[in-house]
Amino acid sequence: MPTVVFYEKPGCLTNARQKALLERHGCELSVRDLLSEPWTEAQLYAFLANRPVCEWFNPAAAKIKSGEIDPRAQDRDSAMALLLEEPLLIRRPLLDTGFGKTAGFDDFTVLSQLGISADRTGADRQACSRPDNSTGCPEPG
Numbered sequence: 001m002p003t004v005v006f007y008e009k010p011g012c013l014t015n016a017r018q019k020a021l022l023e024r025h026g027c028e029l030s031v032r033d034l035l036s037e038p039w040t041e042a043q044l045y046a047f048l049a050n051r052p053v054c055e056w057f058n059p060a061a062a063k064i065k066s067g068e069i070d071p072r073a074q075d076r077d078s079a080m081a082l083l084l085e086e087p088l089l090i091r092r093p094l095l096d097t098g099f100g101k102t103a104g105f106d107d108f109t110v111l112s113q114l115g116i117s118a119d120r121t122g123a124d125r126q127a128c129s130r131p132d133n134s135t136g137c138p139e140p141g
Helices: 013-024 041-048 076-085 108-113
Strands: 003-008 028-033 094-097 100-103
Touching: 003 013, 013 028, 041 076, 041 094, 041 100, 094 108, 100 108
Parallel strands: 003 028
Antiparallel strands: 003 094, 094 100
């Protein structure tokens, strides 16, 4: 049974769906609060390294949706500073598995190694459960 350390925003409905999916596929979860974790740059970067910087951000975060923060305008250092200062901006969940670390619930390499394939999980495992939210990097405007 694979063990997954699952960093979530407590109370997030999407994270609840994702945890349930992992458990249905036989994963043992160790759930942690993403917002209260004392992140260091090196620890957080280990989850984000496989993504473009603009995808490090939670597209449903209020400061992203309002345009106050533009993920496309961030370089590695500025993005990391923002995420460490305000963990609510971090793309979630963060998953730490025996197969690697990743941010988001759309890393097909890690998910497939956990026995989860796209055809068994539905089209959009990453989207916020609230209907007013979107996913992915904001489109250039």
